[in-house]
Amino acid sequence: MSQKGLAPIILILGIIVIATIASGAYYLGKSQVPKPVTPNPIAMHQSSSISAAAQSESFLSPDTKVANSLEAVALSGWQEVLAPKNTILNKIYIVSLNYDSLGQYSIQGGHYFKNTGPNTGIENQLEKNGWISTTPALSFTSFKLNPPDATGEMGFIGGWLGYKDGFIRMVSIDSKAKNAAPNGEPQPSIIVYDEIIFISDPIPLKDVISYINSSH
Numbered sequence: 001m002s003q004k005g006l007a008p009i010i011l012i013l014g015i016i017v018i019a020t021i022a023s024g025a026y027y028l029g030k031s032q033v034p035k036p037v038t039p040n041p042i043a044m045h046q047s048s049s050i051s052a053a054a055q056s057e058s059f060l061s062p063d064t065k066v067a068n069s070l071e072a073v074a075l076s077g078w079q080e081v082l083a084p085k086n087t088i089l090n091k092i093y094i095v096s097l098n099y100d101s102l103g104q105y106s107i108q109g110g111h112y113f114k115n116t117g118p119n120t121g122i123e124n125q126l127e128k129n130g131w132i133s134t135t136p137a138l139s140f141t142s143f144k145l146n147p148p149d150a151t152g153e154m155g156f157i158g159g160w161l162g163y164k165d166g167f168i169r170m171v172s173i174d175s176k177a178k179n180a181a182p183n184g185e186p187q188p189s190i191i192v193y194d195e196i197i198f199i200s201d202p203i204p205l206k207d208v209i210s211y212i213n214s215s216h
Helices: 003-031 041-059 122-128 205-215
Strands: 079-081 091-096 101-106 110-117 143-146 155-164 167-177 193-200
Touching (some): 041 205, 101 205, 167 205
Antiparallel strands (some): 079 110, 091 143, 110 193, 167 193
């Protein structure tokens, strides 16, 4: 075969070789591109907790009650509802060590639930975990935090606060007796309550401190 007849064959073979080399280089380069690192949510949460605890450490006093856990109460059979109008269930009342008012902090994150039935003993669960109610207040170096506290003829509003690792959390309840007898008369063996409970998200203590500083 003449050299003129071999030319097209050599040209085709050259194209195939070049294409093969280029393709190999592309896939080799692609395999070496670093994969994006997926954030570890557990590590991020731990880092956030460490940071919040460090920022709050200087505000802790010997009287600061540290909870065993910030796990909220377990609710069985309760129905989630929208926030009631003009509610105080999400308010934390801030006072100085001399009980001068320093304002009230409104918690934005949380959930409301309602239920009708006998008393569920929620306060016992929270106090067992080291949460406190209005007396004594949750104390820090220069201020105290109180949950809502109000009483009425047929019910009450009360709350509990827990502090741990730079975060605080509140559970508050609006409880009204449906079948309680007037004062001085025999009470039924089982009193039924209409109740609305607010369970806040954990919030950094530094957010409350920032509110105090910006308000005064």
